[in-house]
Amino acid sequence: MSIKVWAFSESASVANEVAAAASGIAQTSGGSFTVVGLDEGGSKLAGEDKLVLKAQAPLSASPEAAAAALALVAKESNPDVILVGSTRNGKEIASRLAVKLGRPCASDVFAVTLDGGFLRGKRNIFAGKLQADMALPLPCVAALKVGAYPVLPASPAKEVERAVGEVATKTRVIEKREKQRGTVDLKGAKLIVSAGRGVKKKEDLTLISDLAAALGGAVGCSRPLSSDMGWLPEEHHIGLTGVSVHPDLYLAVGISGQLQHVAGIKDSKVIAAINSDKSAPMFEASDYGVVGDLYAVIPAMLKELGGRHR
């Protein structure tokens, strides 16, 4: 069976990651894949077959509009598999497509393959404690876990443009503010030092940032520090409902290691922890741990690092 796959995301870089998965399943089935983008993003897309949807107003401004446009075109060309990047907007678009097209749908799927009339894949459930094997009957929609596939480079192939005219939306964007960039890029960080409740005062976060600076890493935190205490902006929050990270080294300082935090760091190469409580679950999820007071261990680490760099 020769299948047709769509790789879509409202973000070009995520679309090119989805394209890697689409290319894989198209190849094994002898099928083809199309990378689908919105508005003016065509030149940034990977793949030999590119389709860009355009409307009178920018489609990327509204997941509702993007889903309506995608559904319209999908009804004409009927791709067997529609892969969408599992960003927050991507999950909304996938859900809307599933209902509009009457198709099965799953989110945050990775390791996708084709198996007979099914799209197979895995997804993490119960805050990462379990992994579920999914089998979606074709035709289907699947939102792919972000960061699970390599990003394919943009290709010089010329995109096919498809104008969809006017797309009505029920809601209106009044304001859009980009979060401060440059201060934190946890998703791409190679080394992250992360702070938890073991840090007693906001001012003491300098210990964490000093250690991160000495190691050349970024600063993250567990949910209480950004959400309850408000010591760090929300984009530093690592975990199930925050950012998922995959650094070479994740160093958790004063973090107890709740499942929902660990769910966001599972893909780290090496995990280390510093905690004064020997029974903290964080040690179970770590390769290396130091049982000790972070207020004594971090200065000792800084001193040791200072000596090594001299």
Added chain:
Amino acid sequence: MRIAVCVKHAVDETELKTDSAGNPQLKGAATKISTFDKNAVEEALRLKASHSGEVVIVTVGTPEAKKSMKEALAMGADRGVLVNADPMSMETRRTSELLAAAIRKGAPYDLVLCAEGSSDNYSCLVPPMLGEQLGLPYVGYARKIEVSGQSARVERALEDSVEVIEAPLPAVVSVVSEINEPRYPTLIQIMQAGKKPMEEVSPEAILPGLTAAPSFVRGMKAQAMARKRVVFEGPPDETAKKLLDALASEGVLPR
């Protein structure tokens, strides 16, 4: 203002055990109201406090889900509707269809609130599917909701940006846990929750002619946590050195 809040009765992920072969012991596992649903209930109660009205809890679950419903009622919701079906055995689209049917039956509502996702599956698909099923405006990942007259102004948190959206009511909105701090019910509230009205309906009664829509999950296994779990104890200068040596030998420290 009438607000429907969708909640899920979920297996408690922190208590879930797996056997030596990695199979989860779901039968008899500890259960709870899905963690983030409490934020949706809390937000509904806050809106009710400033706009008056009624808060109705809607659940698709087995009769055991009344436990979670009672928890939401104890927090201050007025009544509950249980659609008697097991969400673990059906695909998410069916869950959203059943919620939509129960909400239509209880209409009119000004607002339908959900958590962004459930603490067990965290697929985050049901809220936007519900918006689509009901044909209502949908805004996801709200961290602030202001209602005035017949519209809501919603601040939503995306990965790299924050958007302010205006949605006419009725609308479906999903909330992130940062939106509020859920209240703890008092002992009296917990005791009184059992006396609040809880209606139970069958899927067939609200959606006649249903065909099967089985779950797409073929199996579940424990995730191997292949971590080395080497722990250093002792004086800080010694443990600090041991940790840095170990990390250097892994090649994960900058040279």
